[in-house]
Amino acid sequence: MISEKMSKLLERSAAMSSMYTESARLKEKYGAENVYDFGMGNPNLPAPDSIRETSIRVLQETDPWYLHHYMPNNGFPEAREKIAASLNRRFGEHFDANNIMMCTGAAGGLNCLLKVLMDPGQEILTFAPYFGEYDRYADNVGCTLTTVPPNIPTFQPDPAALEKCVTEKTRAVLIDNPNNPTGVVYNEETIRAIAAVLAKKEQEYGHAIYLISDEPYRELVFDGASVPWIPNDYKNTIVAYSFSKSLSLPGDRIGYLALRSEVEDFENIVAAVAVATRITGFINASGLQQLVCAKCCDETVDISFYDKNRKRLYDALTAYGYEMPKPEGAFYLFMKTPTENDLEFVEKIKEHRILLTPGSGFGCPGYVRIAYCVAPETIEGALPGFKAMMEYYKNK
Amino acid sequence: MISEKMSKLLERSAAMSSMYTESARLKEKYGAENVYDFGMGNPNLPAPDSIRETSIRVLQETDPWYLHHYMPNNGFPEAREKIAASLNRRFGEHFDANNIMMCTGAAGGLNCLLKVLMDPGQEILTFAPYFGEYDRYADNVGCTLTTVPPNIPTFQPDPAALEKCVTEKTRAVLIDNPNNPTGVVYNEETIRAIAAVLAKKEQEYGHAIYLISDEPYRELVFDGASVPWIPNDYKNTIVAYSFSKSLSLPGDRIGYLALRSEVEDFENIVAAVAVATRITGFINASGLQQLVCAKCCDETVDISFYDKNRKRLYDALTAYGYEMPKPEGAFYLFMKTPTENDLEFVEKIKEHRILLTPGSGFGCPGYVRIAYCVAPETIEGALPGFKAMMEYYKNK
Structure with missing residues (x-):
């Protein structure tokens, strides 16, 4: 039944x-x-030990009413400000609290974001191989996930293959960088080439195609590799981040969405993510975890x-x-x-x-x-x- | 856009x-x-102060790996056991961990549950007046919310009016007891009459109609009123609970779903709620909040x-x-x-x-x-x- x-x-x-x-x-x-x-x-x-220490300190020092009560659906302004400041330092952004939306892990954030961007029947693109749950996230909003075939053996996405897959119905391209399951970092050259294809297609179809970059592994890079900060390369980028891997907190369910104010329809996106967060039942990311991760956001395991x-x-x-x-x-x-x-x-x-x-x-x-x-x-x-x-x- | x-x-x-x-x-x-x-x-x-104290104790005494890492999607078995034991004491149930699924507030639990029970195009019934977000929860799974007209001035649901509204497409009846917005407690007589209608309709249509009781206000009752424990009255009952009001923790997003093993398709429901929790992006209710609320589940403000x-x-x-x-x-x-x-x-x-x-x-x-x-x-x-x-x- x-x-x-x-x-x-x-x-x-x-x-x-x-x-x-x-x-x-x-x-x-x-x-x-x-x-x-x-x-x-x-x-x-x-x-890290600092998570325990910071959690205890927040519990001891924060007014319990403030800590545990309803807050704006997009999260505590003070947490959003701290994360904005960190991204400003790291990537030269000019974010404030409005550019950051706290979410229940990247998975929660992505689901709310797709609810905001996608109408049933539209298409989301991703590059194979890809995180298997993306199929379900697309289905949750009545959309299909179209996969660009894998580019073997490097697994760097192939922009020419992408170009063939974009249609009038494509409203979002969802990537996971560094990639799960390959461990490959989509490099600057790849990202720029993807950006060029999408900018051309936006022009052709007369509507925005959002590039959603799911980055729970952003801090886990080796051999001096660096993960491109995609807002520098493509205007309509929205970054989804999770503290699950960088701080080993997958059971805490805490992350954020970040986007520049220049992203098309920015104000409506931010307002609508709040609505989506409410109507999907997330309501808000857990308050304690917001405050703790905002304080520890520059640390990693x-x-x-x-x-x-x-x-x-x-x-x-x-x-x-x-x-x-x-x-x-x-x-x-x-x-x-x-x-x-x-x-x-x-x-x-x-x-x-x-x-x-x-x-x-x-x-x-x-x-x-x-x-x-x-x-x-x-x-x-x-x-x-x-x-x-x-x-x-x-x-x- | x-x-x-x-x-x-x-x-x-x-x-x-x-x-x-x-x-x-x-x-x-x-x-x-x-x-x-x-x-x-x-x-x-x-x-209550015990939330702060218990949170700090759990943080100090729990292995951080265990506390913060992925767990079964339906939650820590130890949290589920403690809540089962509490419901056994209070309502004479025979629950164990399998009858309890930890969820991200009642809102998160309801959304996962509807994903499990409802196919697009089917109907959910509720009694007006009702918590306004139910419309959205129904829409999230491609279903309609049909409302039984309000029974003015008592606002006790009218079973005869319910009977007229049930159709072949009705798979779930969603109630909020004590009710938001009226503050009325649907009493034992009302619940039994609802149960009789639904049992008859189950017979008539040859499929289960689940009664989902959303009970975030269960502990907030006055004048010696008591909220009926609906599994006693209707076999296919699923209770959704939140600690948001009883422990003043709305920003923490923590609650549970509870159902008897006799509920039709019990094992599939439990397994499917885990899947739904994953694919909707909840993954699991925050680990710390699970352990804290399980320890404090017999307290109230x-x-x-x-x-x-x-x-x-x-x-x-x-x-x-x-x-x-x-x-x-x-x-x-x-x-x-x-x-x-x-x-x-x-x-x-x-x-x-x-x-x-x-x-x-x-x-x-x-x-x-x-x-x-x-x-x-x-x-x-x-x-x-x-x-x-x-x-x-x-x-x-």
């Missing part, structure tokens, strides 16, 4: 749930230390921890003969499977008690995602299994 | 925003103490504070000649306006620096909602204005 629509989603979701169940089953059977779970992007670093994992895993896997782009960001490797059937590979490697996510779930079969936000021992324990799998396929 | 759909909502919302602006304008002009704002249901009591406001205001207003049901719950009075045009009354009474919400916004013109979750001085200051307004209309 649940809805037909949800029944179908539940079936699909069963695959993901079974991965958790499988992980738990294997851990029970072989001991947790003998199971190598690279399935989920749940950061294994704890939040120890990124070098992920970098060590990245190097160790990348070097070992490529030495075994696996192919993948060297990731410069996030905490994922996107590895080509030695068989075209990534689902088969994911099943087969379970014999070595290694859990991975098939690329099919990200719109890119023939690859697997390896989430390396894990203990170094997990990597060391898993390497013989990865090696054995490559040998198996070579000799098959 | 925001969507057409949102443009229309923004216009409607402008009326509400202008109320806040108006309040701010009047306060600036006359001084905050001379403006009597009964517009919004923002509890004026602060959260000082309800007698609201009761004093209720009595003072009700007695004075009825003495002036106003008519309204005597509310037994929530913190609202729903007062008949001396003119049929509630919008005109709301405008006119602003001359006395009194701000009210028109009944039209709750599907019941000819009435106004008075939110008495205010300081006693606000009530005292406003009484002469209410009196003058009645005299004005009597002599008109």
